[in-house]
Amino acid sequence: MKYVDEYRDGRLAQTIADAVRAAAAPGRTYQLMEFCGGHTHAIHRYGVQDLLPDNVEMVHGPGCPVCVLPMSQIDSAISLARKPDVILCTYGDMLRVPGSRNASLLKAKAQGADVRMVYSSLDALQIARDNPDRQVVFFAIGFETTTPPTAVAIAQADAEGLANFSVFCNHVLTPSAIQNILQSPDVRELGRVRIDGFIGPAHVSTVIGSQPYEYFADEYQRPVVIAGFEPLDVMQAILMLVRQINEGRAEVENEFSRAVTREGNRKAQTLVAEIFELRRSFEWRGLGFVPYSGLKIKRRYRSYDAELRFDLQSHPWADNKACECGAVLRGVTKPRECKLFGTVCTPETPVGPCMVSTEGACAAYFTYGRYRDIRKTA
């Protein structure tokens, strides 16, 4: 596969790994946060950590939109799905995320709710066209990569006057999350989490461009390297970060130049600005309420807003006390340090979302990497 296989070449991996080893100064550690869940997954699936020297450590960030969705939002989606005239369309990842009282969309489906997995917002539109006498709600989640597709669907529904279509909007913003982490007591004061640099998300950046990260590099004096999705991209980005840190630089560099420009995708940005606006505040699992971090549908398109159409009330529900997803998402705790990890909480019986989503740090670690620590203690 072109533009994929070349970036997975094992021979090149070794040479880049050697370069990282050579560049990493002995006697200091490098803590690098990869923000994006897709990067977390790639690192575990390809065993990238095995190729890195011991003093280069990856800290997993909250870039998994499934993981950061609070339980109250899942509960709202389930309550929508349970309405007899509603068809709830959702991306596959959301099906098994636990809501309160151990409910989930998948369980609601088993009990008779009409929950349909879709690959694209276009599929949800088609379901609305095919079922004019039902209410079709699209459960929209995701960072800036996934927001433009939702915008297209709303614009299209408006153009067609598709009155039975609406969107339950849970889109969130990457820069706000990065800001929140850098501002958090864990990082700023308590020194519990040291982050020396960021691997910037791949596909979010194709949409928003590299420009938004310049603020962080400047203000917080941390280098950011935007990396492509493939393991060689990740390794190269790590090398570039180590070099920046060594040289005392804090710049935004773009390793994913084949798909990311400084301005990003203006067409997508314009469409998103037309349909959505910022919420004053939005709740993130693990980070609490983060200002100006989520999107809601603008007044002009309010007839497609499921929250208004169905008068959704959000009921906050506390996460399981022993669940450490919040701390994992902030990079404070490693999956294996959570008391529930691997015993009570497994991909089969997840307690928190980090174990459900394939991009969650706990799921990635459990599925691909837990054997390392088990072997060490054996």
Added chain:
Amino acid sequence: MCLAIPAKIIDINGVMATAEVGGVCKEISLALVDDIAVNDYVIVHVGYALNRLDPKAAEETLELFRQVARAAGVPWPEEPA
């Protein structure tokens, strides 16, 4: 969820197009991109093309990797484009 994959455009029909990855074809939307031509490569995410892949930049990135190899003294054969 972050899942996005480079795919080749093999047919365009208005705002929809046929994208191909490793011999598998899927219908996608070009609503978020402009000036896409057949044989271009795009990044596909949840049924939409998000961006055109720049072949020149792609080659430069690969060349970056190869440079690291050469600097390490690993002989690297020139790959055909």
Added chain:
Amino acid sequence: MSAVIKQDYRRPVDFKHGDVDLSHGSGGRAMAQLIDDLFVRAFDNPWLRQRDDSAAFQVASGRMVVATDSHVVSPLFFPGGDIGCLSVHGTVNDVAMSGALPLYLCASFILEEGFPLADLRRIVRSMAKAADEAGVNVITGDTKVVERGKGDGVFITTTGVGTVPPGVHISGDRARPGDKILLSGSLGDHGVAIMSRRENLSFGTTIESDTASLHELVAAMVAAVPGIRCLRDPTRGGLATALNELAEQSGVGMTIREMDLPIRDGVRGACEILGLDPLYVANEGKLIAICPPEQAEALLKIMQGHPLAVDAAIIGEVCEDPHHFVEMATEFGGNRIVDWLSGEQLPRIC
């Protein structure tokens, strides 16, 4: 003039335009006629022609093997096969995985009211062809009909009986550290073929299901290498699940190499697009063999010489591991484990 009355005339079953209805399962005339005109005619053997409720047969003394499988695949017709031939291959293969020679099959059908008889006949004929090619007979069966909406077209359960040649001991708990692991061919073809026909995942591909009867391949393998320890066909849950099962049963660990796994480009592409791991995608015409290391090359040659295993490869080794992990060296150079499947990749895959 008196009208001519045909004495033995019976209106034939309307296979072209007719549908299954509740009378076909009631035990009455309609059912008897369906059995005669469809099943007995298609499978065509003395047991069915006898029209008893059971079938009697002799076997040579020794060990017998029996295996059963239900088939709920959706869609019923897919590139490379259908639920009919799948139900034959699946059970023949289960029997063959203990090194046994499959002899007889039983087939029971649960039909949904309204299911087109044309499709049913197509499925039954496909079963008959598969059974014939495998050298097995379908000697007894059952038919039930459920009301519209309570079934999904047709469900088929097949049970197979076979005999194990003397001196052959193949079972999942016999793998030992040092043994080699072999795979008979490309991974994921069946699952991808099925997925390509699912409405909400439609994509175009030329990949066909690999569904096939493997007992002749197994017979050739066992004849050449009687020391084979384990055989398993990686169906639901793919290679990953089968290897984890064997590791658990035998109390061992395994290491495999990603670069040695045969996977077609079309399967890679489909898995990329859908975000799936080919190691977990179902196969219906492949097997895993575990044998002592000194016999691996000979076994590989035999397999590669058979049309169903031309892409066979040695993919790894069995090792000591109290945790029974299956570890994989990735193409990229790092390592990961290949864990049990969580949840389900796709429902109704076989």
